[in-house]
Amino acid sequence: MDFNDTPEEAAYRAQVRTWLEANAPRRAVGGDVEGADTDYMPASKAWQAKKAAAGYACITWPKEWGGQGGNPIQQVIFNQEEAKYPIPPNPFQIGLGMCVPTVATFADAETKARFVGPALRGEEIWCQLFSEPSGGSDVAAARTRAVRAPDGSGDWIIDGQKVWTTGAQFSSFGIVITRTDPDAPKHKGMTMFWVDMSDPGIEVRPIHQMSGGSGFNEVFFTGVRVKDSQRLGAVNDGWKVSLVTLMNERLAVGGATGAGWSEFMEAARSIPGLDGRPALKDQALREKLADWYVQSEGLKHTRNRTMTALSRGQTPGPESSIGKVVAATLMQDLGNEALEMLDQFGIISDPALAPLKGAFHASVMSAPGLRIAGGTDEILRNIIAERVLGLPGDIRVDKDIPFKDAPTGR
Amino acid sequence: MNFDFSDDQKFLKNEARKFLDANASAAKVRKVLDDDKVAYDAALWKAVAGQGWLGAAIPEEHGGLGLGHLELCVIAEELGRAVAPIPFASTVYFLAEAVMLAGTDDQKAALLPKIAAGEVIGCVATSEGPGVLQASALQASVSGGKLSGTKLPVTDGDIATHALVIAKENGQAGLFLADLSSGVTREALQTLDPTRDAAKLTFSGVAVERLGAAGEGFALLEQVTDRAAVLLGFEQLGGADRCLEMAKAYALERYAFGRVIASYQAIKHKLADIYIKNEVARSNAYYGAWALNTNAPELPVAASAARIAASEAFWFASKENIQTHGGIGFTWEIDAHLYYRRSRQLSLVAGAPRVWKERLISHLERRNAA
Secondary structure (H helix, E strand, O other): OEOOOOHHHHHHHHHHHHHHHHHOOOOOOOOOOOOOOOOOHHHHHHHHHHHHHOOOOOOOOOHHHOOOOOOHHHHHHHHHHHOOOOOOOOOOHHHHHHHHHHHHHHOOHHHHHHHHHHHHOOOOOEEEEOOEOOEOOOHHHOOOEEEEOOOOOOOEEEEEEEEOOOOHHHOOEEEEEEEOOOOOEHHHOEEEEEEEOOOOOEEEEEOOOOOOOOOOEEEEEEEEEEOHHHEEOOOOEHHHHHHHHHHOOOOOOOOOOOOOHHHHHHHHHHOEOOOOOEHHHOHHHHHHHHHHHHHHHHHHHHHHHHHHHHHOOOOOOHHHHHHHHHHHHHHHHHHHHHHHHOHHHHHOOOOOOOHHHHHHHHHHHHHHHHOOOOOOHHHHHHHHHHHHOOOOOOOOOOOOOEHHHOOOOO | OEOOOOHHHHHHHHHHHHHHHHHOOHHHHHHHHHOOOOOOOHHHHHHHHHHOHHHOOOOHHHOOOOOOHHHHHHHHHHHHHOOOOOOHHHHHHHHHHHHHHHOOHHHHHHHHHHHHHOOOOEEEEOOOOOOOOOHHHOOOEEEOOEEEEEEEEEEOOOOOOEEEEEEEEOOEEEEEEEEOOOOEEEEEEOOOOOOOOEEEEEEEEEEEEEEOOOOOHHHHHHHHHHHHHHHHHHHHHHHHHHHHHHHHHHHHHOEEOOEEHHHOHHHHHHHHHHHHHHHHHHHHHHHHHHHHHHOOOOHHHHHHHHHHHHHHHHHHHHHHHHHHHHHHHHOOOOOHHHHHHHHHHHHHOOOOHHHHHHHHHHHHHHHHHO
16 A cells, blocks of 8 residues: 555656646636636637647547547546646536547547547537526436427427536537427437537526626527537437436546635634634634544545556546535535634635635635535435445436426426 | 555455454354453454464564554454454554554563464553543552552453553653553443443552653553554444445335335435445545554554544444434344444544544644644
8 A cells, every 4th residue: 555656657657747847837827717707718728739739638538539548547647747837727628528528429420520629629618508497406307499490401499598507608519408309208308419609599698606706607599500410319319428428527536626624724823712822722623623634634535545446447436426525515614614713804705804815705605506516415415325325216206207297396 | 556455455354354254243242242241252352363363463573474554454444344342452453552662572572472372462551530631640650660550441451461551650651561460450340332341450569561761651652542543443444334234224125104215315315424424434544554554654643534534434324323223223132232332432442532633633733833
C-alpha cells in the first residue's frame, strides 16, 4: 500500500510534465463556466486547441478520434498535473464527456467525422438538453415534442422547453431528448436528436440563480425543424441513448472545491470566540472541525481508492458514489458555521470585508444548487440503495401506462 | 497509486473470515454473553494463536510471523465483523505494540514469543474513574519498582497475565509493564458488553518495569494508542459493515403494508447513509493503515481520523440496524444488540470520540501553524 505511481505511470507523468512545462499557460484568466461572463473563452479555446494538437484533449479516446487510446489513469494523471498551472475555465467538459461520445456511438460515420474534431479542438461547444420544467430528477418525464413534418420529408419538428442547460448560451450544438410517442409508456416513447443551436426556433434565456449567477439556461424550442439524419438511435429508443450519455459522465476523481476545513481553521485562529480567545479554542467548534476534516479526508482517500482500481486496470468500486452527497452537505454546513463564527458580522458578504473575500458566503449560497445538480441528495441515496446495495427500485405508478395518461398534478 | 490491500492481504482476509465463520459463530459469542462465569472464548483464543494471528506483526526472531501491520489490519476487520470474544486488542494492539515500540531487548525476548503463542494476555490499565484521565490527578504510583493503586475499568483485567499501567514515579508519569501473577486483586465489573469483560484492579506492591524514559508515560501511551486506534478502527469497520449486511438482509425479507420494507425510501435512505459513513470510515482506516505500516509522521493525525470515522460509523450502523429490524431487533435473540454493545465498548476503550477529536485538532493546529 502506497501512493506511488507504477513505473509506467511515472513515465507518463514525466512526459506530461515536460509537455506542460513547455506549453501550459502561465497567467491566470478569471472566470467561471457557470458565471454569466465569458471573457475567458478565447483563452479556454486556445488551451483546448493546444491540448488537442498534442493528443491530450481526450486521452482515453481512440487515436482515430484524436485521442491517445490511453487508459483512465493517464487522464487522471494529466488532470492532476494540469491543475498545477493557472489553466482557464473548461467549458468543453459536458460536450466531450457526454454529448460527443453519444453522437459518436449513434451517428453515421459522416456525422461523426464532421463533429468530433471541432469539439475536441474546442472550436465547437456542445450542451445537453435533458432536464425540463416537468422533470429534473425524472428525465423520462420529458414533454418536449418531436413530430414528423407533415410534408413527408421525414424531417421532425421540435416544440417544447428545456431547463438548467449548462453552457447553452455559448454552445454550437446540443443533444436533445424528445417525446415522440405519448401513447407509449414514458421510457418507450422518447427519441434523441442532435440540434444546431443557431436555429432561429431555439431561444436561450439565462436563469437568474439564487446565488446571483446565471450559468444555466432555459432553452425554448419553437417549430425547430431537424433532419431525420440528426436522429441518434432508433425512433422511441431515446431512453437507452440517454443512458449511454449519462454513463459517460466524467470520472468522479476531481478534488473538492471552495473553502474547506483548512481555510476554516485558519480563519478561526484570528476571529474572537465566546470567551475572547480565538474561535479555534471553542470546544464545540473544534469538534465540528474534526468531523469535517474526517469527511474531507474520507472523500480524498476514497478518490485514491478509485484511482488505485484504475491504476490496476480494474473497474472502480461503488465507493465513488458517496462523493457528491457528502461534499455538498459538508460545503453547506462548513460555510454556515463559518458565518456563525463571525457572529453579527456574518451577514456581511461584501468580498472587501468578509473573510477570504466572501468564500464562506459563496459556499452557503451555492451549496443548495450543488445538492441538486447532477442528482439530488435524495436521488443519489436512491442510487446507492438500488445500484450499490441492491435494494428494490421505487414503485412507479407511471411506468407501464401511456405517457399521456400519467398523473402530472396539473 | 496503490492505495489498497494487496491480493495476498485480501486472501488472508478471506481466509480469516472463513476461519471465524467456523470458529466464532454468533452462537459461540453468545456463550460468553450469556454466562457470567465465562470471560472469553478460550478455545477461540487458542485457535487464533494456532493461526499465527497473535504474532502476525511480531518479527520472526521473536516468534511471530513477521508480516506487516497491513496484515494485522485485515485480521482486525474480520475480528470486528465476528464480534470475537477474545482479548485480542488488549494483547496485540496494546501490549505487543508497546513492547515492540519501547521494550528493551530482554523485555521483547521475554514477552513477544509468549504473546505470539497465546500464553500471555495483556490489558491496559489507565482509567481510575469517570471522565478523561488527567496527569495531575493520577493516583496510581510506583515506588522502588513496586506499583500501588486502583484502576478501573480494565478491559480483560480479570484474565490478563500482564498489564500496561500508567502511574506516577517520583512525581512523574511513566508507562509500566506489570506482571499480574501476584499482588493484584481483581474484581469483575458489570459492563455494557459482557463479551469483552472488564475488571477493577487493585495493585498492592506489584513488581513493574518501566517502558521508555521516566516522565514520558503519557507521550508513550499516546504513541501506543495511536497504533492501537488504527487497528481498533478496523474492528469497528468490520462491525459496521456486518450491521449494514444484517439490516439489508432483514429489510429484503420483511414485509409491511404489502411490500418488502427495503422498497421504502425511508429504509433505503437509512441504509444508504450507513453505507456512506462506512465508506468514509474505510477510506480513513486505509490511510491509518498506511501510516501505521510505514511509521509515517502522519500517524497521529491519520490514526485520530480513522478512529473518529470508525467510531461514528459503527455507532450509526449498529443503532440503525436495530431500528431497521423494528421490534424483533430489540430482543435478546437477535444479534443486533451484540454489535450495539460492541460499538460502545470499542468507541470507549481507548478514549471516547471527543477525546480523539480534540487530539486531531490539536495536531492539525500545530502542524498547520508550523
